[in-house]
Amino acid sequence: MRTTSAAALDLGLRALLAWGVPPAAAELQVHTLVEAELRGHPSHGLARLPRVIDRIEAGVTDPKAVGSHTWTAEGALTVDGQHGLGPVVAVAALDALESRVGRTGIAYAALHSSDHLGMLSWYVERLASRGFIAIATTTSEALVHPWGGRYATQGTNPLALGIPALPEPLVVDMSTGVISMGKIHDYAARGIPLEDGWALDAAGEPTTVAHDARAGSIAPFGGAKGYALGIALEVLIASLSGSALGTDVRGTLDAVNYCTKGDIFIVIDARSTQGIGPTTDYLNSVRKSEPADPNQPILIPGDRARARRLVAAETGFDVTDETWNRLLERAG
Amino acid sequence: MRTTSAAALDLGLRALLAWGVPPAAAELQVHTLVEAELRGHPSHGLARLPRVIDRIEAGVTDPKAVGSHTWTAEGALTVDGQHGLGPVVAVAALDALESRVGRTGIAYAALHSSDHLGMLSWYVERLASRGFIAIATTTSEALVHPWGGRYATQGTNPLALGIPALPEPLVVDMSTGVISMGKIHDYAARGIPLEDGWALDAAGEPTTVAHDARAGSIAPFGGAKGYALGIALEVLIASLSGSALGTDVRGTLDAVNYCTKGDIFIVIDARSTQGIGPTTDYLNSVRKSEPADPNQPILIPGDRARARRLVAAETGFDVTDETWNRLLERAG
Numbered sequence: 001m002r003t004t005s006a007a008a009l010d011l012g013l014r015a016l017l018a019w020g021v022p023p024a025a026a027e028l029q030v031h032t033l034v035e036a037e038l039r040g041h042p043s044h045g046l047a048r049l050p051r052v053i054d055r056i057e058a059g060v061t062d063p064k065a066v067g068s069h070t071w072t073a074e075g076a077l078t079v080d081g082q083h084g085l086g087p088v089v090a091v092a093a094l095d096a097l098e099s100r101v102g103r104t105g106i107a108y109a110a111l112h113s114s115d116h117l118g119m120l121s122w123y124v125e126r127l128a129s130r131g132f133i134a135i136a137t138t139t140s141e142a143l144v145h146p147w148g149g150r151y152a153t154q155g156t157n158p159l160a161l162g163i164p165a166l167p168e169p170l171v172v173d174m175s176t177g178v179i180s181m182g183k184i185h186d187y188a189a190r191g192i193p194l195e196d197g198w199a200l201d202a203a204g205e206p207t208t209v210a211h212d213a214r215a216g217s218i219a220p221f222g223g224a225k226g227y228a229l230g231i232a233l234e235v236l237i238a239s240l241s242g243s244a245l246g247t248d249v250r251g252t253l254d255a256v257n258y259c260t261k262g263d264i265f266i267v268i269d270a271r272s273t274q275g276i277g278p279t280t281d282y283l284n285s286v287r288k289s290e291p292a293d294p295n296q297p298i299l300i301p302g303d304r305a306r307a308r309r310l311v312a313a314e315t316g317f318d319v320t321d322e323t324w325n326r327l328l329e330r331a332g
Numbered sequence: 333m334r335t336t337s338a339a340a341l342d343l344g345l346r347a348l349l350a351w352g353v354p355p356a357a358a359e360l361q362v363h364t365l366v367e368a369e370l371r372g373h374p375s376h377g378l379a380r381l382p383r384v385i386d387r388i389e390a391g392v393t394d395p396k397a398v399g400s401h402t403w404t405a406e407g408a409l410t411v412d413g414q415h416g417l418g419p420v421v422a423v424a425a426l427d428a429l430e431s432r433v434g435r436t437g438i439a440y441a442a443l444h445s446s447d448h449l450g451m452l453s454w455y456v457e458r459l460a461s462r463g464f465i466a467i468a469t470t471t472s473e474a475l476v477h478p479w480g481g482r483y484a485t486q487g488t489n490p491l492a493l494g495i496p497a498l499p500e501p502l503v504v505d506m507s508t509g510v511i512s513m514g515k516i517h518d519y520a521a522r523g524i525p526l527e528d529g530w531a532l533d534a535a536g537e538p539t540t541v542a543h544d545a546r547a548g549s550i551a552p553f554g555g556a557k558g559y560a561l562g563i564a565l566e567v568l569i570a571s572l573s574g575s576a577l578g579t580d581v582r583g584t585l586d587a588v589n590y591c592t593k594g595d596i597f598i599v600i601d602a603r604s605t606q607g608i609g610p611t612t613d614y615l616n617s618v619r620k621s622e623p624a625d626p627n628q629p630i631l632i633p634g635d636r637a638r639a640r641r642l643v644a645a646e647t648g649f650d651v652t653d654e655t656w657n658r659l660l661e662r663a664g
Contacts, residue, residue, distance in 0.1 A: 072437060072604070073433075073434075073435060073436055073437025073438075073601065074406060074407070074435060074436045074437060075406070075407045075436040075437045075438045075439070076436070076437025076438055076600075076601070101405075102405075103405060103406060104405055104406045104407040104408070104436055104438075105404060105405025105406060105407045105408025105439075105440070106405075106407045106408055106436075106438050106439065106440050106598070107407070107437075107438065108437070108438050108600065133568060133571065133572070146618055146621060146630045147630075147631075148623050148624055148625065148628050148630055148631075149618075149621050149622065149623055149624065149630050150621070150622045150623065150624055151621060151622060153617070153618045153621050154618075159561075161561075161564040161568065163564060163567050163568055163571060164571070165567070170563070170564060170567055172560040172561065172564045174557045174560060174561065204622065204624070221554045221555075221557050222553045222554025222555070222557065222558055223553075223554070225506045225553050225554065225558075226554055226557075227633075228504040228506060228633040229491075229493075229504065229506065231502070231615075231618065231632065231633065232493040232495060232502060232504045232633060234614075235495050235497070235502055235607075235611045235614065235615065236465060236493065236495055238607060238610060238611065238614070239465065239495060239496070239602055239605055239607030239608070239611055240465070240600065240602065240605055240607065242605070242606060242607070245610055245611070245613075245614040246614055246617065246618070266438070266598070268408075268440065268572065269405065269408070270571055270572065272404070273571055273572055273574070274574060275567075275570060275571030275572065275574070276571070278570060278571075278577055279567045279570065279571055279577070281577075282566075282567065282570070282577040282578055283563075283567065285485070285578065286478055286481075286485045286486075286563065286578070289478060289481050289482070289483060289485050290481065290482045290483060290536065291480050291481055291482065292480055292481065292482055292536070293480065296480050298478045298479075298480055298481050299479075299480075300563065301559075301560040301563065301564060
């Protein structure tokens, strides 16, 4: 079915309020999911909201937790998420970094024991639009196989960067897997084959059958380099946050386990640098660079998502009946 | 010809001393290049040393500069490299970060106006072996085309990460181009075709002829994601360091221009975290993960370079007669 962001926000909010989520936290949780829908990333959209409520019901998510903060050094914040909602714990951590970074220039937060963050780009874009350079990365259940391997040993471990520019920041948000498990499920549902090299089946053999890849593993993007980046992020995050590693990660895809992934945010104060003028000029020059296909102008990371958002804010977006009906049930 | 690291260090040192480089600086400069040879990265090896001397002779490199440091916040260091040698300016900056990061937990340096760093992995491995997580990135002359583009707009912008583990740290060092321009020249010299999708010619058309790619541009690695990462690093570095952007970058491949690229180092104190035990166990479990080819065990980033280094330290490595003879001339 087709819906609008206003209707989706309203229903999502009612559902979360009915399950004991405080109003501001509920608004933030639903907002991040609706923003993903508007930007064309339904894998990080409303479909995740019924699971959020399932997790609250199961007692593995605390709807009221905001995380406990410990500064281990002037620019180093450790956050015990206390099993709180991902966006709620993350925004509290980012607010703390934002207050600190005027003095230290750079600061980071290492989060453990909080739930799925949703789309990382939302966080880095928010900071970049206020004059901060932001780097965000998070682990997930092991879904990606090592380069030359047969079985999943690392998460899809996305990396996001937000860098101030005018009129809008540059925003990168990329999984280190060549494709998401959400898309593999989508291909399976639609009976479309995967491309060669995207996935292995449960026995560790290459497959283009999306149905068989669901219990297998995803290739790292960009071959050995994407593998290297993904495993480096896996251990970077766990080293600083104490989160679980590899196949021990749980709780972003189920409603029975405490969430054991970790997140790192690094924030750099770029408000006093002279960078925004040259950055803006440079990005515009790249946009004007001659494309291989005259009908496909060069895009800067973030451009496509913003263009989609503008359209979807007018025309709405699709949600499955199943998601909508489950939210209606939960809203009571 | 075949040489050893001792002979190469000796000749390189004599050549630099003859051109007014102070002994400690000369040793550091030659050491980083020889380490690249030992690790199997001749593109960042001794072949670069004659150009270092050409640049000193031309007056675009100051053999005595170590860089001027300004702390703009407690964890934020700006370095004017004063046209000094890349490794010399970088190590002085890293030493300053290392002293600071015990208090701040995280600190960064933004460098401009210093020369080519050589292999980034050397820097992050040095820090990681002392208990610090290190992130390094640097710009280069524009050699990489945007995804869907025809002409180079961004550097090869490598990203390196070093993360403490036992007995050796995890070390990633990856260009954001799918291949280096050095390798394209090597393919051209040997008359070997490039793979499809690696490069465009000077007219912006796809080519597999290495000779034609030399005046063209390199594809980003991993498609749109590698492009996004590369351009994000380009603007991240320039935003903080004030370095040049895109086609304005000069001086890492010539002996006539001041070097206008920039570098960023981020150092995080991981000495007090509990991460090294779990990280080590995890990396070992990945190494033991079943490989697709039983004769090709899974490697952790850094393993291959260290294995090569062990062998080359015994057997030596090849240098072109041209490089060796130019160094002999310069050593006088």
